[in-house]
Amino acid sequence: MTYVVTENCIKCKYMDCVEVCPVDCFYVGENMLVIHPDECIDCGVCEPECPAEAILPDSDDRATPWLEINRNFAQSWPNITRKGEPPPDADEWKGKPGKKELLSPNPGKP
Template sequence: MTHVVTESCIRCKYTDCVDVCPVDCFREGPNFLIIDPDECIDCAVCIPECPVNAIYAEEDTPPDQLSFIKLNAELSKQPGWKSITKRKPALPDAEEWKDKTGKLSELIRP
């Protein structure tokens, strides 16, 4: 099993999770983070670090977020999604977006 970043991260991109990852499995897009399932070791240390509760163990992913399992895997193979290993500031309007739902259409794919 692996972990997955879900919709709550879109347009927020808090990177607290990146600092604790022992294997550098996070990838960064313009307004979203993903977890590379081939790199994730299922340690779960990232889950409590996410201030918007966007990270789940694959088997615990809410039913309405299951498409993000495939999306994380797909985007991790795209060249525009680079490894991120150090915390960065969240997006400037993250606070405005953190509690919104239905954000998939806001996802920017490099």
Template sequence: MAYVVTEACIRCKYMDCVSVCPVDCFYAGANMLVIHPDECIDYGVCEPECPAAAIFPDSDPRAADWAALNAQYAAQWPNITEKGAPPDDADAWKDTADKRALLSAAPAAI
């Protein structure tokens, strides 16, 4: 089992989860993070750290549509191992629903 980053991360990208991950399995896009499913050890410390409540176990029905997307982008985006600064408007997007259309396929500029 692995954890999955879902839609709530889009445009928030707080990155609190990155600093607690013991295996550095987070990858950064321009406006979202993803978890590499083959690297995640199901430790679970990332889930409660997410201010946007965007992280779920892959067994959770809320993660179903996002598991393949996490795997796809983890293979394309750069790995991050340290918490960075969230977008200036992250708090304004935190409770916004239906953000999937806003997902950028571009990798983060590291």
């Protein structure tokens, strides 16, 4: 089992999860983070740290469509090991549905 970053992260990207990950399995895109499913050790410490409630176990049906998205982008985005600044408008995007089409494929800056 692994944890998966879902749609709630898009445009929020708070990054609290990055600080607690013991295996540094987060990767950063322009407006979202992803977890590399082959690196995640299923410890679960990241899930409660996410203010946007964007991290779910892969056993949750809501995570299923996001597993491959996480896997694919983790292979091309840079690894992130330290919390950065969230976007200035993160709180405005928190909890908004229908953000999938806003996902940028561009890598972020660690």
